[in-house]
Amino acid sequence: MEKKAPTALGEDLYLIDGYDLGFEGRTGTYVFKEESPTLIETGPSPSIPYVLAGLSDLGIRPEDVASIILTHIHLDHAGGVGLLLKECPNAEVIVHKKGKRHLVDPSRLVKGARMVYGDVFDQLFDPVLPVPEERLVVKEEGETLKLSDNRTLTFYDSPGHASHHLAVYDSRSRGVFTGDTAGIRYHQVEDRMEPFFLPTTSPNQFDPDVMISSMEKMESLHPERLYFGHYGASDHPEQAFDQVKKWIPVFVSEAKDALEQGEGTEGIQKRLHLRVSAYLNRNGVPDDHPVYQLLQLDFEVCAMGLADYLQKQNV
Known part of the structure; x- marks a missing residue:
């Protein structure tokens, strides 16, 4: 490049x-x-x-x-x-x-x-x-x-x-x-x-x-x-x-729901994608926007960290 x-x-x-x-x-x-x-x-x-x-x-x-x-x-x-x-x-x-x-x-x-x-x-x-x-x-x-x-x-x-x-x-x-x-x-x-x-x-x-x-x-x-x-x-x-500060509790809540439903880290990742993509769509960002390449990578890592945090909290 x-x-x-x-x-x-x-x-x-x-x-x-x-x-x-x-x-x-x-x-x-x-x-x-x-x-x-x-x-x-x-x-x-x-x-x-x-x-x-x-x-x-x-x-x-x-x-x-x-x-x-x-x-x-x-x-x-x-x-x-x-x-x-x-x-x-x-x-x-x-x-x-x-x-x-x-x-x-x-x-x-x-x-x-x-x-x-x-x-x-x-x-x-x-x-x-x-x-x-x-x-x-x-x-x-x-x-x-x-x-x-x-x-x-x-x-x-x-x-x-x-x-x-x-x-x-x-x-x-x-x-x-x-x-x-x-x-x-x-x-x-x-x-x-x-x-x-x-x-x-x-x-x-x-x-x-x-x-x-x-x-x-x-x-x-x-x-x-x-x-x-x-x-x-x-x-x-x-x-x-x-x-x-507004998104932090959203991330934690979605992760908690995913783990309680037995969806694991993949479920957390999917839920983060749905919440964030809905927000971006409402603000004029289409589903094929290049930012989703980065978001996919970031949500994979974020999901691991959220699961780790919640497991330490015995959630």
């Missing part, structure tokens, strides 16, 4: 498309073009050639990259960090304290992802390389990273999607990098309707109440913009938060 140039988001911030899963606009790497260039997310290893090409387009040498920030260690966001570090010899990796050991030894991370993704794991994520412990820096609630005199990043513990999740507030753009805790931005439908956001409930640390609490923490920062792991920026934070 022919790559596109990095997207300028203003305030010396850019977004490189990593073409995760082979899709344009699925997962990306944010780049602060500062004196000490800093990245947020790497994507999986197959995305790293796109990241390196994007840095070249921006006139940034890999050896000048100072920091690589991971909102969380799920492989679609962070699986390529070990590979990228081979090209960025001077970069430190910033991670949540609960994620650090899994970057040093990614074997459990890989095992869990293989259970979710099965036979396509290698195609999507290989290789997953360990990160040398001496290159890892843990950031905790309220800690900061100063990029320049007029730009400081502040880190916030933001579980709900994953226990090892950080949200990052950028003082210059007054925006929050939400990772996956505030859901997915399905920009693909914006040719037909208003921006559309859904929660992502992948296994095995999804917790709806904690996710909502983390979003409320982000809201308390009064951001002017949200930067999503999937994908891009929204200038309407309240719209995004409201939609995701």
Whole structure:
């Protein structure tokens, strides 16, 4: 696939498309073009050639990259960090304290992802390389990273999607990098309707109440913009938060009904599809719209996480 140039988001911030899963606009790497260039997310290893090409387009040498920030260690966001570090010899990796050991030894991370993704794991994520412990820096609630005199990043513990999740507030753009805790931005439908956001409930640390609490923490920062792991920026934070908070109980309710009826994870997936497709149809998105390719993949993973959560609740 022919790559596109990095997207300028203003305030010396850019977004490189990593073409995760082979899709344009699925997962990306944010780049602060500062004196000490800093990245947020790497994507999986197959995305790293796109990241390196994007840095070249921006006139940034890999050896000048100072920091690589991971909102969380799920492989679609962070699986390529070990590979990228081979090209960025001077970069430190910033991670949540609960994620650090899994970057040093990614074997459990890989095992869990293989259970979710099965036979396509290698195609999507290989290789997953360990990160040398001496290159890892843990950031905790309220800690900061100063990029320049007029730009400081502040880190916030933001579980709900994953226990090892950080949200990052950028003082210059007054925006929050939400990772996956505030859901997915399905920009693909914006040719037909208003921006559309859904929660992502992948296994095995999804917790709806904690996710909502983390979003409320982000809201308390009064951001002017949200930067999503999937994908891009929204200038309407309240719209995004409201939609995701409304869909979370719908997802949980549909999953509970499916399990009570003995339908399993396939039943959950079908119910999510019916609810969401009905909503999209009402808003002018036809059944043959390309967004359904992504939704099908996402609902498979969301169904697993919902079933896992409910089984832990003895539902």
